[in-house]
Amino acid sequence: MRSLLTRIGCTIEELELSGSLAECCGFGGLQSTANPELSDDIVAKRQSRLNLPAVAYCAMCRDRLGNETTHVTHLLDFFLPLNTPDNLYRGTGPNLSERRENRARLKKELEEEIWHTAPAPGEPYESIHLVMDEEVRSLLEQRRILDIDLQRVIYHAETYKRAFINQDNGHILAGLRPVRVTYWVEYSKENDGFRVHSAYTHRMLVTGTDSLGDPA
């Protein structure tokens, strides 16, 4: 990594903790999922020691450590043909749903451009347009709930009328268990989409709740 960067003219300054003492973001061990508080502490400490723009060779370190104030670039971005040192990506990493969408987009592009196979047809629930504020987005991140999970629930509720309505504010509450986890969404209709007010999950199986393809 140091050799590659030197070859393209970068001047490298080593971090205080480097080599075998390097602090890792812990995402490779799923630390941010297993122990989010500890992971946040470690990331904040690592960021506080970065006084210059940083380079990471791990995609997870890049996304966990990089944000609008701590600039972290992935090593490959220096060498991929579409990037130059002037437009390196160094901002905040994708959220949980954007990360999944990136993988789906990559698969679709590979199918079309490299493997020349027909991509799988889209699911009808993908047309559900979601709207939410930053507070709800943050709650979804914390609870590890994807947009696609919410789209499935809302599509099921709207198609089969399997939901509850709060007479006080018009909010709709619906639940669905696609496989092993039941997702609940509180939402309301807004223009051509659905505003998400909250979402939560449980793994326990509750009688009288819907499973996918199983409207009672």
Next chain:
Amino acid sequence: MSQGFYPPESGTWSCMACHCPLEEKAASITYLESSFHVTLLTCPQCGLVLVPEHLSMGKMFEVEKLLEDK
């Protein structure tokens, strides 16, 4: 998990399909070979059960973790 009644913390909820108010009804909860009975708001016509957020993210989450660690 206690066999108590767990309504949502706020709101007057009714069934979207049946348009009727919900009633308290016993519901069965199962997970990893354990089963519990609680009372939840349920549509008296179609039987759809409402699991509120505070129960899901509170007691149910705690019991899930306990059973998984057993």
